[in-house]
Amino acid sequence: RAAAPAALPALPEGEQRAVDTAVARAVCTGLCVRGLPRGSPNWAHCPFALRPTPFPRAEFERAVALAPVFGLLVDRIAREASWLHTTLAPTAASDPFTGRLLGIARAVHAEGGLQPAKLGVHRSDYMLHAPALEAARGVGPVGEDQAALLQVELNTIASSFGCLGALTSAMHATLQTPPIPEVVGDKGELPPNEALREIPDALAAAHAHYCRQVPRGAQGGALDAGSAPEPVIVFVVQSGERNAIDQRLVEAGVRRACGAVVLRRTLREVHDTARLETRHGRRALVLPADPLPDPAGALGAQEVPGTLVEVSVVYFRAGYTPDDYPTEAEWAARLLVERSFAVKCPCIDYHLAGAKRVQQALAGPGAVERFLGPEEGARARRCFAGLYGLDELDEGGKGPGGTLRDRVLADPRAFVMKPQREGGGNNIYGTDIPPFLAGLKAEEARAYILMQRIFPPVHGPSTLVRNERGAPFDTVSELGVFTTFFSTGEGDGQPDLNKYAGHILRTKPADADEGGVAAGFAVLDSPLLY
Secondary structure, eight states: OOSSOSSOOOOOHHHHHHHHHHHHHHHHHTOEEEOTTTTOSOEEEOOEESSOEEEOHHHHHHHHHHHHHHHHHHHHHHHOHHHHHHHHHHHHHHOHHHHHHHHHHHHHHHHOOOOOOEEEEEEEEEEEEOHHHHHHTSOSOOOGGGOEEEEEEEEOSSOOOHHHHHHHHHHHHHTTSTTOTTSSOSSOBOOOOOHHHHHHHHHHHHHHHHHHHSOTTOTTOSSOTTTSOOOEEEEEOOTTOTTHHHHHHHHHHHHHHHOOOEEEEOHHHHHHHOEEEEETTEEEEEEEOSOOOOTTOOSOGGGOOSOEEEEEEEEESSOSSGGGOSSHHHHHHHHHHHHSSSEEETOHHHHHHTOHHHHHHHTSTTHHHHHHHHHHHHHHHTTBOOEEEGGGTTOOTTSTTSSHHHHHHHOGGGEEEEESOOSSSOOEEGGGHHHHHHTOOGGGGGGEEEEEOOOOOOEEEEEEEETTEEEEEEEEEEEEEEEEEEEOSOTTOOOSEEEEEEEEEEEEETTOSOOOTTTTSOEEEOEEEO
């Protein structure tokens, strides 16, 4: 399923000139990722589409309007923990990763003293679904006017590419002007993309709220007014993170928005240096602001010099995959953070609310309406694809096409099988599904869902640029729409912030199944509305 052939064809001179100019502008504006192998000291431009991809305005605007709907949905699910935990219990029994996360959630609820404020930076991913393409199983082009938006998934932790998406939009807007008019024609409109401002503003709002909750010199506090350093925001990141620029842009935006200091720490570093202290009658998360011990671990955490600083907000850009928890130390760090009074982005229940099993459960009769009411529930449900638990495989034998198993075996290309995993490269497609199902043990089945396969319109040829080389491909695209949500949990329970916060389009060759940019399948792109 490689996205590109081994030998790329040469581009026409004008197209190559446009690629060279676009690469230079991408690098100049910070549209970059760390090079390979992981941990490399070198940087490269992000893979990108030379031209923005046409996208129907009505469906884009529908996705934007749904952003606060899904923000509210995640919050209400998380605050009804009994429903969330019960829904995930069967998956947790068969999937160790979900089981550990659910165990943390149950532990912190049992202990009590939780931070009532909730912060979310979510990304809802959509593809246009064309019924004509579904009937043809992906063969042949179809116009977007025949296609409607369907949700692929809802990401509630480490939702990435918001800031780089905004830079991609800015690059495409710049390239619409001379001297390279061949990049974009005179039709269509690039919508505003304010992720560079909106995402940091949400973190700043949570930081300001925390500082009001625990004023310096408060009665019973450990520090006196005037001597206490301001609380800091901690970004939990992966070691050797390739997408660090996207995170650094959020960090710079936070400094502009509220002046807060941002510290970057891995889960292992949190384990080795952070602890809980009782301050202001609450479990404050504190850690040293000075450089950490050397990688060889010659110094113990207690020997690190410098002042312990209180943490106001923990922003997870790691912790979403089992690979982020190679030892018990990382799990202990996650539990430590969740037990603390710091505002988490996301808290453990927000993280769990984005699980695919929850997505499947919400598609059941009356489920999403339970949280949103009939009107908003109907708006959300309209974008749901067909979602099924594997416990439903042998149900519905009297319906059209027989049981779900019968339908899968008769036409496996109509489905995608998804595990409780993030990061790309984990799904099972088409003709690979029947043999995988046949070898799946009953206790393992709860860790997967089946989803209706989405057949998007095909565009092309589009020039996709990677490693300073462009090549033409027929392409399909996936739209990610960001929501920023913050609620203090006080008063009438209405959110203090709940809004559309930017977007990213990811485009890939039409014959590629997987679609992650970080996984090497897709490139960054912008929607050109018409």
